[in-house]
Amino acid sequence: xxxxxxxxxxxxxxxxxxIIVNIGIGIILALGLNVVTxxxxxLSLGHAAFMSIGAFTSAILTIKLGMPFTVNMVLTGFITAxxxxxxxxxxxxxxxxxxxxCTLGFAEIVKVVFLNLDITNRALGLSVPAxxxxxxxxxxxxxxxxxxxxxxxxxHNSRFGRALMAxxxxxxxxxxxxxxxxxxxxxxxxxxxxxxxxxGGLYAHFxxxxxxSDFGFLKSVDILSxxxxxGLGSITGSVIGATILSAAPEFLRFMANYRMLVYGGLLVCMxxxxxxxxxxxxxxxxxxxxxxxxxxxxxxxMEQKISESETSGPGNGDT
Numbered sequence: 449x450x451x452x453x454x455x456x457x458x459x460x461x462x463x464x465x466x467i468i469v470n471i472g473i474g475i476i477l478a479l480g481l482n483v484v485t486x487x488x489x490x491l492s493l494g495h496a497a498f499m500s501i502g503a504f505t506s507a508i509l510t511i512k513l514g515m516p517f518t519v520n521m522v523l524t525g526f527i528t529a530x531x532x533x534x535x536x537x538x539x540x541x542x543x544x545x546x547x548x549x550c551t552l553g554f555a556e557i558v559k560v561v562f563l564n565l566d567i568t569n570r571a572l573g574l575s576v577p578a579x580x581x582x583x584x585x586x587x588x589x590x591x592x593x594x595x596x597x598x599x600x601x602x603x604h605n606s607r608f609g610r611a612l613m614a615x616x617x618x619x620x621x622x623x624x625x626x627x628x629x630x631x632x633x634x635x636x637x638x639x640x641x642x643x644x645x646x647x648g649g650l651y652a653h654f655x656x657x658x659x660x661s662d663f664g665f666l667k668s669v670d671i672l673s674x675x676x677x678x679g680l681g682s683i684t685g686s687v688i689g690a691t692i693l694s695a696a697p698e699f700l701r702f703m704a705n706y707r708m709l710v711y712g713g714l715l716v717c718m719x720x721x722x723x724x725x726x727x728x729x730x731x732x733x734x735x736x737x738x739x740x741x742x743x744x745x746x747x748x749x750m751e752q753k754i755s756e757s758e759t760s761g762p763g764n765g766d767t
Contacts, residue, residue, distance in 0.1 A: 457584045465586055467698055472589040473651050474694035478674040478686040479600050480643030485672070486681035487609060488636040489616030490540065491548045494555035495644055495671045500663035501558065502528045502645030503652040504568050507576045510653070517579040521592075521649050528645025529638040536637035540630060543619070555668055562660035573659030576652045585654045592650060596643060600683055603639070612636055613681075666708070673711055677718060679725025688726055 457465065481495045506524040509515045515523070539550040562568045581588065603609045611632050614622040619629050652658045674693050678685025693711070700707055718725065 451582075453582075453584050453587060457586060467695055469586050469589050469654055471691050471694040472586075472593045473647050473654070474671075474674060474690035475593050475687050476589075476596050476647035476650070477644055477671045478678070478690040479596050479683065480640040480647065481671050482640075482675050482681065482683070482686045483600060483603065483612075483643070484636055484640035486675055486679075486686070487604065487616065488612045488633060490633060490636070491544065492551045492637075492640075493548045493665070493668050493672065494551035494553075494558075495640070496663040496665070496667035497551075497555035497558040498528050498532060498641040498644035499648035499651070499667070499671075500562060500658075500660065501531055501641075502648030503658045503663070504562060504574070504648075505645070506649030507574050507652045507658060508567060510577055510579065511574070514580065517581040517588075517653070520579075521646050524649040525642040525646045528648075529642035532641030533634055533638040536634040537630075540633040540637060552665065552668075555663075555665065559660050559664060568660065571660070573657060574652075575657050576655070578656070579653040585650070589650050589654065592646060596646075597683060597687070600643075604683065608632075608635075616681075669708075670711075673715060676715060677725060679728030682725065682727040685725050685727030 477495065477499060480498075481492065484490050484492050484495075502524050505527050506520055509520045509523065510517075535554055539547060539554070542550060563571050568574060579585065579588075583591075603612075611622070611627050614625065614627055615629050615632055615636075623629050648663075670693060674689040675686055676689070677693065678687065678689030696710070697707060700710060703710070722728070
């Protein structure tokens with residue numbers, strides 16, 4: 449089976465294959481940040497730090513221990529989540545701009561630490577060997593994408609997800625309703641970091657080389673832009689935003705020096721014409737059902753209600 453999949457990947461242009469994998473990794477990272485920022489309402493500017501922790505942890509586990517790839521990914525996710533929980537306990541008592549500044553500072557600290565550690569080869573970075581798996585990396589990445597979408601969708605519709613949305617809506621009201629706000633925020637932060645760590649591990653093994661400078665502030669901005677473009681709290685929006693912004697550098701290669709300018713202009717236009725993002729406030733399932741004619745539009749429902757009220761109104765039966 450593995451040989452067949454490898455041959456199948458050989459028919460695809462490596463350039464397009466890399467774009468497809470970059471989109472998959474972008475979706476994983478965006479979904480992780482969407483749990484923190486979109487679902488819980490905590491602005492984080494340090495998501496790239498967790499991606500870098502996952503990338504270097506996964507690379508070291510492969511280089512030093514030769515660990516099986518599946519075990520490697522799971523362990524990488526838990527290590528990254530543990531770091532996030534330790535950091536989250538003190539800083540998640542902050543909110544808004546103060547939290548954003550703290551996460552930004554944490555990301556820069558992680559970057560500087562990796563630039564000065566011998567085990568990460570300092571500023572030279574690490575060459576990562578191919579993963580110990582018979583399944584091609586593009587397929588592995590998209591399997592993880594599907595699993596991440598399923599898990600995050602389950603979280604959105606769970607009691608835990610509703611508690612996170614309550615925290616996003618009003619922390620004081622959530623606390624009054626018996627929700628341990630700090631605990632839920634730390635759990636959300638750790639879950640987002642777990643997903644980001646796995647995304648970083650996949651990135652490291654696919655690219656074959658990682659450098660601490662690859663995970664700077666601009667990388668965090670890229671991931672945040674994916675979530676904002678798609679719509680905060682929207683899983684479908686995160687997928688669409690990550691797809692657009694992961695593929696955009698290839699289409700904008702002729703103006704690479706102005707890529708961030710294009711991103712900024714795109715976000716400004718979004719804030720003017722679509723403040724909630726492309727899919728913000730839209731139920732993807734409901735949209736599909738309405739398109740297929742299996743669910744009536746809200747206007748149709750309101751017209752039916754008005755018609756029923758007029759038909760059953762007082763005086764209609766007095767003739």
